[in-house]
Amino acid sequence: MSDDTGHDHDRWKHDGVxxxxxxxxxxxxxxTPGMFRQAAINHARVGAQKIWAGTVSIEPNAKTGVHHHGALESVIFVVRGKARMRWGERLQFVAEAGPGDFIFVPPYVPHQEINADPQNPLECVLVRSDNEAVVVNITDVDPVEAPEEVYWVDPIHKQPQGH
Incomplete structure (x- = not known):
């Protein structure tokens, strides 16, 4: 049923919120070992065109290699645990976040994500500004915290070669 504005009110029941x-x-x-990722909002599940959201649980001491996500913006909300982020051309900057904290990762920023707790998982909600996963691995930077124990690996964080 349409009204005089051209809106189909029955469609909203199934295609709305x-x-x-x-x-x-x-x-x-x-x-992969060390990480459990689940999608909540993406194109396949709800038809999202410009956003991806889900959860991630990272094992103690898991670390990514150095990378950036191209033009994507990412927001990480820490639900439980302690996250450490390193960033910069030589990963010279560091910050930690705990439960209730948000982390914003701007486009093209070289960074490394770390579960800073050696004994407990890190549980987060992740939101990205696009459905397409983009990762650019940076191999000419030696990470301050080498990903030597459990790699944080998922479809966009690949395990470094030779490991």
Missing amino acids: RVIRGDRLDPNTAQ
Whole structure:
């Protein structure tokens, strides 16, 4: 049924706001040791065109290699645990975040994500500004904290070669 503005009111019942229950996240993403990632909002699940959101649980001491995400913006909300972020051309800057903290990663910023707790998982909500996963690995920077224990690896954070 359309009104005089051309809106189809019946369509909104099925194509409007969507609620994705926490126990209904999609684990059908690439899973690797040290990390468990689940999609909540993406194109496949809800038709999102410009955003991706989901959860990630990272094992103690897991670290990524040095990388950036191209033009994407990322927001990480720490639910539980302690996150450490290193960034800069030589990873010379560092900050930590705990439960309730937000982390913003701007486009093209070289960085390394680290679970700073050697004994407990890090649980976060991740939101990206696009559905396409972009990662550019940077191999000419020696990370201050070498990813030597458990790699934080997922479809966009690949395990460094030779490991």
